[in-house]
Amino acid sequence: MSKLLIDVKPLYSEIKNSIMDRMSKLKKVPKLVAVTYKPDPSTISYLKSQEKAAKRFGLDYEIFEASNSSEVLEKLRNLSEDKSVNGIFVTHPLPELDEMLVFENLSPEKDIEGRHPYNLGMLMYGNEFFAPCTAEAVVKILENVTEITGKNVVIIGRSTTVGKPLATMLLRRDRSATVTVCHTKTKNLAEITRNADIIVAAAGKAGLVTKEMVNADSIVIDVGINVVDGKIVGDVKEEVSEIAKVTPVPGGVGRITTALLMEHVVKSAEKMNF
Numbered sequence: 001m002s003k004l005l006i007d008v009k010p011l012y013s014e015i016k017n018s019i020m021d022r023m024s025k026l027k028k029v030p031k032l033v034a035v036t037y038k039p040d041p042s043t044i045s046y047l048k049s050q051e052k053a054a055k056r057f058g059l060d061y062e063i064f065e066a067s068n069s070s071e072v073l074e075k076l077r078n079l080s081e082d083k084s085v086n087g088i089f090v091t092h093p094l095p096e097l098d099e100m101l102v103f104e105n106l107s108p109e110k111d112i113e114g115r116h117p118y119n120l121g122m123l124m125y126g127n128e129f130f131a132p133c134t135a136e137a138v139v140k141i142l143e144n145v146t147e148i149t150g151k152n153v154v155i156i157g158r159s160t161t162v163g164k165p166l167a168t169m170l171l172r173r174d175r176s177a178t179v180t181v182c183h184t185k186t187k188n189l190a191e192i193t194r195n196a197d198i199i200v201a202a203a204g205k206a207g208l209v210t211k212e213m214v215n216a217d218s219i220v221i222d223v224g225i226n227v228v229d230g231k232i233v234g235d236v237k238e239e240v241s242e243i244a245k246v247t248p249v250p251g252g253v254g255r256i257t258t259a260l261l262m263e264h265v266v267k268s269a270e271k272m273n274f
């Protein structure tokens with residue numbers, strides 16, 4: 001049976017071309033530093049993807065793996081002050097650390113993932129200078145394949161990384177989707193998703209979205225990155241792509257997320273007059 005996969009390559013090329021063009025106008029090479037502590041499998045996958053993308057786009061890139069949680073905070077303080085660094089990426093979840101402590105030690109101007117309360121607050125006002133990359137990736141993919149205005153969008157997942165910022169971005173007046181956000185306490189999930197025009201799966205549960213949960217006109221965006229038997233799979237069962245349009249995993253939302261993270265580093269470098 002043929003698969004109805006959504007091709008994100010044209011969007012990826014567009015982001016890549018913008019990055020390359022803007023990089024050529026800078027005097028210095030932008031730098032991204034990733035700070036991690038006890039990374040989980042999906043975080044390791046993201047770090048690998050970042051390393052590859054940084055190399056491809058010609059950005060300076062470093063991973064700092066802390067050996068204890070106070071080292072994370074110390075590193076964030078130093079990087080926030082360091083004039084050669086444009087972007088700081090902090091992996092999530094961070095065991096043993098209160099997220100508020102992380103923010104107190106991270107400059108919002110280098111928060112290229114848009115997780116700092118300053119940047120998330122700006123998002124509530126419709127300012128997307130540093131929007132959370134995955135939410136931005138989903139919005140850009142949707143804008144490329146469909147008209148968002150007036151559509152019923154069902155998001156599965158309410159995290160600060162994906163679900164909540166995505167709902168906010170889709171509600172912005174120039175997009176005006178009707179948004180439903182589901183989570184583990186949601187009743188009749190299948191009934192809700194079956195009536196959606198667009199389903200965004202961001203639960204981190206392999207195989208959560210089945211054929212019975214979609215209709216033939218649905219557009220399904222698979223955000224999930226799950227490592228099963230050493231292989232990366234999304235939240236959407238393969239069978240779904242037999243009846244509805246789905247973004248692939250790998251090579252879908254993750255690819256665009258990583259490219260946008262790099263684009264944010266360039267944006268920060270431009271602002272810092274690099």
Ligand SMILES: NC(=O)C1=CN([C@@H]2O[C@H](COP(=O)(O)OP(=O)(O)OC[C@H]3O[C@@H](n4cnc5c(N)ncnc54)[C@H](OP(=O)(O)O)[C@@H]3O)[C@@H](O)[C@H]2O)C=CC1
Nearest residue numbers: 042134157158159161183184202203204223224225254257
């Ligand atoms: N492709 C990409 O670029 C990215 C991928 N990811 C991946 O996306 C997934 C989600 O990440 P993240 O948002 O950080 O994860 P979190 O674990 O922080 O959040 C998961 C959310 O999904 C909900 N959920 C979990 N299981 C179910 C279920 N069975 N039914 C309904 N809702 C459910 C949870 O509900 P509740 O709140 O009730 O617990 C929670 O709101 C992960 O696989 C992650 O690796 C993340 C970022 C980027």
Ligand SMILES: Nc1nc(=O)c2c([nH]1)NC[C@@H]1CN(c3ccc(C(=O)N[C@@H](CCC(=O)O)C(=O)O)cc3)C=[N+]21
Nearest residue numbers: 042043045046049090091092225250251252254255258
């Ligand atoms: N602060 C924070 N923000 C995140 O956004 C975040 C995080 N922490 N922790 C972990 C999850 C997971 N995640 C991925 C994003 C892209 C790929 C990615 O690009 N994957 C490639 C595949 C890579 C491969 O095949 O090895 C792809 O989908 O094509 C993977 C995983 C972001 N997350």
